[in-house]
Structures are given as C-alpha cells and as structure tokens.
Amino acid sequence: MSELIWKRKDLLGLENLTREEIEFILSTAESFKEVSSREIKKVPALRGKTVVNLFYEPSTRTRVSFEVAAKRLSADVINIATETSSVKKGETLIDTGRNIEALKADIIVMRHNYSGAAAILARHVNISVINAGDGWHEHPTQALLDIFTLKEKLGKVAGIKVSIIGDIAHSRVARSNIWGLSKLGAEVTVCAPKILIPPGIEQMGAKVTDDVDRALHDADAVNVLRMQFERDESNAFPQQLEYFKNYGITEERLEKAKKSIIVMHPGPINRGIEISSEVADGANSVILEQVTNGIAVRMSVLFLVAQARDNAVASSR
Amino acid sequence: MKEKAKILDSESLNRSLMRIAHEILEKNRGTAELCLIGIRNRGVFLAQRLAECIKKIEGQDVPVGALDITLYRDDLTMIAQQPVVHKTEISFDIDDKNVILVDDVLYTGRTIRAALDALIDFGRPKAIQLAVLVDRGHRELPVRADFVGKNIPTAKNETVEVRLKDTDGKDEVVIVEKISS
Secondary structure, eight states: OOOHHHHHHHOSSSSSSHHHHHHHHHHHHHHHGGGGGGOOOOOOOTTTTEEEEESSOOOOOHHHHHHHHHHHHHHHHEEGGGGGGGGTTTTHHHHHHHHHHTHHHHHEEEEEESTTTTHHHHOOSSSSEEEETTTTTBHHHHHHHHHHHHHHHHHTTOOOOEEEEEETTTHHHHHHHHHHHHHHHHHHEOOHHHGOOOTGGGGGTTTEEEEEHHHHHSSSSEEEEEOGGGGOSSSOOOHHHHHHHHHHHHHHHHTSSSSEEEEEOSOOOOOOOTTOOHHHHHHHBOOOHHHHHHHHHHHHHHHHHHHHHHHHHHOOO | OOOEEEOOOOHHHHHHHHHHHHHHHHTTTTTEEEEEEEEEHHHHHHHHHHHHHHHHHOOOOOOOEEEGGGGGSSGGOOOOOOOOOOOOOOOSOOOOEEEEEEEEESSSSSHHHHHHHHHHOOOOOOOEEEEEEEEEOOOOOSSOOOOOEEEOOOOTTTTEEEEOHHHHHSEEEEEEOOOOO
C-alpha cells in the first residue's frame, strides 16, 4: 500500500503539504467516514488524549465539527472561547499555548484572526497544532473536506474544473482550496468583483475572472463563498442586492452551466446574497454532505497528527 | 529475511480451508445465523475463500464482512511503519449471529483482542468463534482459536508469512527468519 509516512505533528495549511500527503489525509478520511454511520459512532483511537479547541474568532460549525470528530475518536475535548478567558486580561498567544501544554493537552485546534498565528503557536509548543482558520491565510480542513466531497462526487480530482466565486480577497477557504486543488491537478478559477480579487492570486495557480457566467460555463463544480461583510472596513464592498444581481448563484445562471455541476458552500450561507434558496436546497447542492464529510476529514487529521507526535515522542525515548 | 521452510503449499492450504469450512458447519449445525468477518488484510480474503467452500458444501451463501482494527490497536506507537486506516465493511446486522472471525496468523492474541472490541461496537452476536489459517504460539493474552488450519511452533525471531493468490499471486505459507542486522 502506501509508502508514505506521516510525520507532521501539526496541520497549518495546504501550501506546504505534498500531493501525496493530501491524498493520504483524504484516503484515511474515507475509512473514517464509515464510523459515523455505525450505531455506536465511536472508536477508541484517541482514548486518553485531550483536544483543546482554542477559538479567537466566533465559529460554530468548525468548532462543533472538530468537537464531534474528536469525540468519535474517544478524545476528551475542552472548548476555550477567548471572550471569556484570560486572553481578555492580556495573556499572549504563546503564553496561552504554553499553559494549555502544561495542562498536558495533546492537540490544540485554533482559529485566530491573524494570518500565521497557528504557525507561531506551533513553533512555541511541542504538542500538536491544527489550524482551524488563521486570518485571510488558510483554513486547511475546510479545503480538505471540499476536495473530499469533490472526489466522492466526481470520482477524481485531477483534471476537474472548479470555480470559486465570492469574496476571494478575505477568504482563507479560497486560498487553501487553490493550494490543495492545484496540487491534485484540478483547474481552479476564481471569480469576484475586481475589488475582491487580491493581487498575486494568479501566481497561486488560479485563473481569474470577474464574469460569473464565464466562471460557471464549463465548471464541474462551483464553490460559493460567503460575502464577509463584517470584514469590510473600507466600505468598498458592493451592496448586498447589487452583489446578488451580479454574482449570486441562481437557477437562471445554473441553466447555462453543466447539468451535473456540483454546488458547494462552506457555510454559513446567506440566502439571497451569494446564493439563492432554490440553488442552496436544490439537486446540485452538496452543502450538507460537506458538513458530514467534514467530520471524517477532521477525524483523519486529528488521528494523523496525534500518531506523528506519539511516534516522535516514542523514538526520542 | 531468510526463507526457512514452506509449511503449506497451494493444495494443502486449500485442503485446510475446506476442512475448516466443514468444522464450522459441523459446530454451528449449518449456515443459519452464520456470518464470516475477516480481519484486514488477508483475513478478509480467507473469509471469502471459506464462504466459497461453505457454498460448495451446503449450497448456501454466507455473508462476509471486513474488519479494520487499526483504531482499536494498543500498540500503534510501537509499530515502525505508518499505520494505515482501512475501511470496515460490515453490511449486515451481527446481532444474535454466530460470527466467525477470520485471520491469517494467530500470534500474541492482541489483534484478536482489538477485533473483539471492534466487533462488540457493531452489535451483540450470539457467539464469536475464531478461525485462523496458522497458529504460531507465543500468546500474550488468553485467546485461543476454535478452528486452526495448521499449528506451527515458531521461534520469536521467525515470522510466518501467509501468501494468498488474491494478494500475493500464489497460495503458500512460509516461515522466514529475521536476520539481525
């Protein structure tokens, strides 16, 4: 079988992973998916391990998904929401991380509003760090679950055409997807109003357009991103209705696309802004399957980083 | 690694499987309530082969499942190579069934301990019986097999390699000696 040996104690992003590593996470996730369909949805693989969810930004679905994944592996889970913690009293990220390490936790799952925060934390603690989103930088497990869903639906990733539509500039989901999809040989197009296209995105390997019909034209899948109006500090965003009219994914627009086009969205969806209700609930939508697949992918990541750290500790003895 | 002796060739391996199939049917009085669950990887192929033997004898199909025990192991950090998690595929209900757990080699008993834990998470079988192609001794847990193809006394520096035509291109069982480097 696989010759690959997973050695990373952390998962910080997809940019620095190899194609083989990404494929290994995905194939391990395939095996984990079955666990959630059992009557007893639990395996003892991470029994005795403690997972700390450290969230500096509000999140429900990612945090709950990691919590469910960790619990199905029999780990103990502790949630820290920073609004109610010592972070409010001025504790630094590194101090918080070292305190969590001193509690003998094994894995920190962190969401942070600064790009690169997970990498900084990972350098300062010996325990595993999983990036659950850092600023505009990366959200690797979201991209992995998107790719997992694509692979499940289309049977392959190499050669498929994926269009990512929405606020590319502020989207860590878009960045992680571009890295991951390109490494696996998919063709990625990003589409947004010009103001929401960050400079240099072509260098990551994505095609760019501001014409949504062109982005949809021959795409096998479309990943619709949420308009992050809360991040609009310059008031430069288009108005909601204007955005829906020009970029919203509607049935009329999909009629011009491939019949089999897969519609994805990382959630939470804003109905009537970036996607219409008919499309979100329609036959092409896999939005809820993404949520289910997210658990398998996160189980896979939790399992692999925990194994890598255990092996590193064992071999240093 | 040095090959020391061939224990079973294709013919004797198939005879062993046929005998085990007869023994399973004898002990369980036919195929009612019977199912076979193989432990990945080679146990699954042996379970399928046993199901074929049972079909030849009784003309009945017996459900066959595949169990991956990676997530139930107690020695994950002690194995040198990457543990690869494979799929568990049990598409039938095991409640009140007579489950025949199938593996290639019975050694320390730890794999079987893990497999029992995994199986119990799927339901409550009436009974679980163990069928192995080779029992090589050196048990570390109180585990014994109900059906054994061949008992092979071995030294700890030897390993028993079961090769099947499904996975390795030919049917045979050999003892190989680890040469300490």
